[in-house]
Amino acid sequence: xxxxxxxxxxxxxxxxxxxxKHNSFVVWFTGLSGSGKSTLANALxxxxxxxxxxxxxxxxxxIRKGLNEDLxxxxxxxxxxxxxxxxxAGLMVDAGIVVLASFVSPYKNDRKKVESIVGSSNFVEVFVxxxxxxxxxxxxxxxxxxxxxxxxxNMTGITSPYEAPENPEIEIKTELESIETSVQKILKxxxxxxxxxxx
Numbered sequence: 254x255x256x257x258x259x260x261x262x263x264x265x266x267x268x269x270x271x272x273x274k275h276n277s278f279v280v281w282f283t284g285l286s287g288s289g290k291s292t293l294a295n296a297l298x299x300x301x302x303x304x305x306x307x308x309x310x311x312x313x314x315x316i317r318k319g320l321n322e323d324l325x326x327x328x329x330x331x332x333x334x335x336x337x338x339x340x341x342a343g344l345m346v347d348a349g350i351v352v353l354a355s356f357v358s359p360y361k362n363d364r365k366k367v368e369s370i371v372g373s374s375n376f377v378e379v380f381v382x383x384x385x386x387x388x389x390x391x392x393x394x395x396x397x398x399x400x401x402x403x404x405x406x407n408m409t410g411i412t413s414p415y416e417a418p419e420n421p422e423i424e425i426k427t428e429l430e431s432i433e434t435s436v437q438k439i440l441k442x443x444x445x446x447x448x449x450x451x452x
Contacts, residue, residue, distance in 0.1 A: 269349030
């Protein structure tokens with residue numbers, strides 16, 4: 254598309270970060286359905302809000318009901334779902350916001366694509382590593398029961414693959430760590446990233 258020429262606007266991410274008094278980046282939660290991604294993102298946002306950090310949570314179900322309602326759960330559509338989310342997250346980071354993204358995002362290449370869109374320095378991968386049997390036990394949305402009953406055929410971790418991160422910045426094991434402990438673990442990692450460098 255050679256006819257598309259982005260306008261060079263005067264206010265950049267750096268200026269927006271200065272206005273907000275913190276850096277902006279993406280905290281990307283990945284893990285199986287029921288692993289605790291959304292719960293952790295919500296709890297982290299509360300703590301960041303207390304610290305006057307501008308945040309926004311992008312969550313799988315919310316995006317699927319709106320922006321990506323046209324997509325199925327085929328492998329191709331799953332990848333397109335994550336690509337679109339990556340583009341939105343990139344815009345929000347440019348706007349000066351800390352984005353908390355909660356998506357199963359089962360494929361390594363898709364997560365790498367998001368990292369390339371937002372920039373490696375703006376991407377923190379959090380692997381919510383919860384055993385699938387524990388996810389089935391929780392079954393918050395009733396999805397695993399629907400798989401068992403034959404109502405869902407394409408379920409990550411059962412009939413569709415989940416490619417676990419090999420070197421995530423943070424790994425959370427929700428069977429062993431409380432929400433509070435997990436949030437503090439994430440905060441400890443991202444706090445230095447929030448600080449602006451004084452020139």
